Amino acid sequence: MSSEIIHEAREKRPLIHHLTNQVVMNFTANGLLSFGGAPIMAKAVEEAEEMASISDGVLINIGTILNQDIPAMIQAGKAANKKGIPVVVDPVGVGATSFRKEAIRQILEEINPTVIKGNAGELAHLVDIPWEIKGVDSTGEGNSEEIARKVAQEFKTIAVLTGKTDVISDGTEVRLNRKGSAMLSNVTGAGCLLGSIVTACLTTSHSSVESAFAAVEFYGRAAEYTEGLDEVKGTGTFIASFLDALSFNPNDLKGGQE
Numbered sequence: 001m002s003s004e005i006i007h008e009a010r011e012k013r014p015l016i017h018h019l020t021n022q023v024v025m026n027f028t029a030n031g032l033l034s035f036g037g038a039p040i041m042a043k044a045v046e047e048a049e050e051m052a053s054i055s056d057g058v059l060i061n062i063g064t065i066l067n068q069d070i071p072a073m074i075q076a077g078k079a080a081n082k083k084g085i086p087v088v089v090d091p092v093g094v095g096a097t098s099f100r101k102e103a104i105r106q107i108l109e110e111i112n113p114t115v116i117k118g119n120a121g122e123l124a125h126l127v128d129i130p131w132e133i134k135g136v137d138s139t140g141e142g143n144s145e146e147i148a149r150k151v152a153q154e155f156k157t158i159a160v161l162t163g164k165t166d167v168i169s170d171g172t173e174v175r176l177n178r179k180g181s182a183m184l185s186n187v188t189g190a191g192c193l194l195g196s197i198v199t200a201c202l203t204t205s206h207s208s209v210e211s212a213f214a215a216v217e218f219y220g221r222a223a224e225y226t227e228g229l230d231e232v233k234g235t236g237t238f239i240a241s242f243l244d245a246l247s248f249n250p251n252d253l254k255g256g257q258e
């Protein structure tokens with residue numbers, strides 16, 4: 001099932017409208033291209049609605065959000081909801097400041113996200129569960145399954161909570177992915193790029209939970225495969241080889257099974 005979703009996403013080569021942060025724009029565009037999607041980065045309010053309406057999916061990521069970015073994010077999200085295409089919201093660093101918390105509150109009040117994706121600290125802060133964070137990083141420990149369930153229930157969405165174990169929940173059921181690599185936590189934008197690939201997979205004909213799970217599992221498999229390569233000596237070589245691996249057939253990634 002997971003491989004089918006990856007193949008279908010690649011066949012479709014979905015256009016994903018990104019309203020994302022400036023740290024990860026280039027990495028995300030290259031990562032999505034390698035995976036088999038088509039990225040467009042566009043943040044102007046003047047084109048938000050039109051851009052979303054010609055796209056197959058929208059990703060809203062608040063990593064370097066400015067107050068003036070909020071209307072474009074809301075307009076793109078609303079246009080996506082109207083067209084019936086997936087919208088993924090990534091509340092990067094939401095627990096760090098009250099400005100971010102207020103920005104995400106405004107966005108989530110206006111749009112219905114298909115998926116909310118974030119690390120444990122980000123998702124915990126969305127539902128007022130105390131969790132230790134350091135800027136955009138999650139440093140705490142606790143019950144990730146409870147947080148994912150609560151986010152899904154409170155925002156009537158699918159929660160994708162990332163970390164050593166990724167948790168996907170529709171508010172009732174919980175699915176876990178343990179494939180991955182700790183090296184991803186040293187790559188800035190690893191979570192943000194995953195959001196882009198999740199959005200691409202949500203454009204397939206499969207259910208949102210299955211599609212989100214397929215994206216997360218594939219990403220983890222690609223990271224595990226990359227970590228094991230002889231030529232990978234550290235973060236720099238990991239990034240290059242990981243971008244390559246994102247284009248591979250799921251079965252060609254070590255440990256991969258159809």
Ligand SMILES: Nc1ncnc2c1ncn2[C@@H]1O[C@H](COP(=O)(O)OP(=O)(O)O)[C@@H](O)[C@H]1O
Pocket residue numbers: 118119120136137138162163164165166179180181182183184185189190191192194219220
């Ligand atoms: N310790 C780890 N072991 C394996 N995979 C990890 C680990 N930490 C993070 N990942 C993976 O890295 C990706 C990004 O997750 P995370 O680091 O939680 O996001 P963010 O970059 O948003 O903080 C996910 O695919 C997750 O599974």
Ligand SMILES: Cc1ncsc1CCOP(=O)(O)O
Pocket residue numbers: 021023024063064092136187188189190191192193
């Ligand atoms: C470092 C940083 N600062 C603002 S956004 C950003 C990138 C965060 O990316 P990720 O959470 O995917 O590592």
